[in-house]
Amino acid sequence: MKNIIEPAVVLEKARKVFDIEIEGLCEVKSQLGDEFVKLALKCIEILDGGGKIVLSGVGKSGHIGQKIAATLASTGSPTVFMHPVEALHGDLGILQKKDILIALSYSGETDELLAILPSAKRLGVPIVAITGFEDSVLVKHSDIFVSMRVSQEACPFNLAPTTSTSALLAMGDALAITLLELRGFTKEDYGRLHPGGAIGRAVTLKVSDMMRTGDRLAVSKPDESVKDCLLRMTKARSGSAIVVDSDRHLLGIFTDGDFRRHVENDLAILEKPVSTVMTKNPASVSADQLAVEVLKIIQSRKIDDIIVLDKDGRVAGLVDIQDLPGLKLM
Structure with a gap:
C-alpha cells in the first residue's frame, strides 16, 4: 500500500x-x-x-x-x-x-x-x-x-x-x-532599455498618450439628470462621466457602479441631478505624469477610472482601465 x-x-x-x-x-x-x-x-x-x-x-x-x-x-x-x-x-x-x-x-x-x-x-x-x-x-x-x-x-x-x-x-x-x-x-533611463515590453511602456508612456478625449470622453454638468449623464456615457462607450463646472474644473465622477448602487434604493434616480449621486474628490493625475504612476493608483485604490487634469487644473481626459490591455500595460 x-x-x-x-x-x-x-x-x-x-x-x-x-x-x-x-x-x-x-x-x-x-x-x-x-x-x-x-x-x-x-x-x-x-x-x-x-x-x-x-x-x-x-x-x-x-x-x-x-x-x-x-x-x-x-x-x-x-x-x-x-x-x-x-x-x-x-x-x-x-x-x-x-x-x-x-x-x-x-x-x-x-x-x-x-x-x-x-x-x-x-x-x-x-x-x-x-x-x-x-x-x-x-x-x-x-x-x-x-x-x-x-x-x-x-x-x-x-x-x-x-x-x-x-x-x-x-x-x-x-x-x-x-x-x-x-x-x-532614472525611470526614463529604465524605459529606454526596455522598449519592447510592458515595463518599458509603463515608464515611458505619459498619461496624455493613453487618456480618453473627445467623443470617447463623457463630461456632464452638475445640474444634468442622471438619465442624460447615462446617455452621454453610452455614447462615449465609457463606464463613467466626469462632472465639471462651467470652467471645466473637476467636481466629481459618476460611474455605472454609482448608478447600480443608488438605483437599488431609489428608482427615481434617473431624474435627479447627477451632482447628488456623484463621487466627490475622485482620483486624478496630471497629463504629463507617467503611465506607471497611474498603474500604482489603480492597484492601490482599486478603481477603474482616473481623471486627467491639465496644467491649469481643468479636466483634459480620462484613463479607463478597460483601455489598458490594448496598450499592453496590463
Missing part, C-alpha cells in the same frame, strides 16, 4: 527551506562592509571610465552570474557574463583593459574559474572575488574580496547549492540597485 503523505509534512519541509535561506540572507547582509563599498566604488570608476563589468562563474554560480549580469545591464551598468571554459578558448577577448572582473565561486576553488585569473592579471584589470571562504585560492589572487559565507545549505545533505545561490543572487541585486541609485539612473 502506498504511503500517504500528509499536506502538513509537505508544507513543513517547504517552510524549513525558506527559514534556512532567510537565515542565510541575514548572515550575508551582516557581512556587508568596507569591501562591498570598495566593489561599488570601483564599479562606478570603471563604468565612468568607459569600461564594463564582466562576471564569470561555473555551475550554479554561473547561472546566477548570468542573471546578475542581466540585472546590472538592464539597470544602467553595462555588464556581460563570460563563461570561464569558453574564455579559455577565445572568449577571453570579452575582457578588456578598462573592465573589472567579478569572479563567482562559493568555494573559491573552482579550477575552471581560477584558470582565467592569470590572463586577467596580465591585462591589469581589477579582480573581485565573491565567495564564502576568505582563505581560498580565488581570494589570494583577487584585489577585492566580498564575503557571502552561509551557515548551511537548505539541502539536507548540505551539498546542493541553495542558500548560497540565494545569497549570491541577493548580493548581485544589492550591487545592481546600489549602482543604479549612486549613478542617478
Whole structure:
C-alpha cells in the first residue's frame, strides 16, 4: 500500500527551506562592509571610465552570474557574463583593459574559474572575488574580496547549492540597485532599455498618450439628470462621466457602479441631478505624469477610472482601465 503523505509534512519541509535561506540572507547582509563599498566604488570608476563589468562563474554560480549580469545591464551598468571554459578558448577577448572582473565561486576553488585569473592579471584589470571562504585560492589572487559565507545549505545533505545561490543572487541585486541609485539612473533611463515590453511602456508612456478625449470622453454638468449623464456615457462607450463646472474644473465622477448602487434604493434616480449621486474628490493625475504612476493608483485604490487634469487644473481626459490591455500595460 502506498504511503500517504500528509499536506502538513509537505508544507513543513517547504517552510524549513525558506527559514534556512532567510537565515542565510541575514548572515550575508551582516557581512556587508568596507569591501562591498570598495566593489561599488570601483564599479562606478570603471563604468565612468568607459569600461564594463564582466562576471564569470561555473555551475550554479554561473547561472546566477548570468542573471546578475542581466540585472546590472538592464539597470544602467553595462555588464556581460563570460563563461570561464569558453574564455579559455577565445572568449577571453570579452575582457578588456578598462573592465573589472567579478569572479563567482562559493568555494573559491573552482579550477575552471581560477584558470582565467592569470590572463586577467596580465591585462591589469581589477579582480573581485565573491565567495564564502576568505582563505581560498580565488581570494589570494583577487584585489577585492566580498564575503557571502552561509551557515548551511537548505539541502539536507548540505551539498546542493541553495542558500548560497540565494545569497549570491541577493548580493548581485544589492550591487545592481546600489549602482543604479549612486549613478542617478532614472525611470526614463529604465524605459529606454526596455522598449519592447510592458515595463518599458509603463515608464515611458505619459498619461496624455493613453487618456480618453473627445467623443470617447463623457463630461456632464452638475445640474444634468442622471438619465442624460447615462446617455452621454453610452455614447462615449465609457463606464463613467466626469462632472465639471462651467470652467471645466473637476467636481466629481459618476460611474455605472454609482448608478447600480443608488438605483437599488431609489428608482427615481434617473431624474435627479447627477451632482447628488456623484463621487466627490475622485482620483486624478496630471497629463504629463507617467503611465506607471497611474498603474500604482489603480492597484492601490482599486478603481477603474482616473481623471486627467491639465496644467491649469481643468479636466483634459480620462484613463479607463478597460483601455489598458490594448496598450499592453496590463
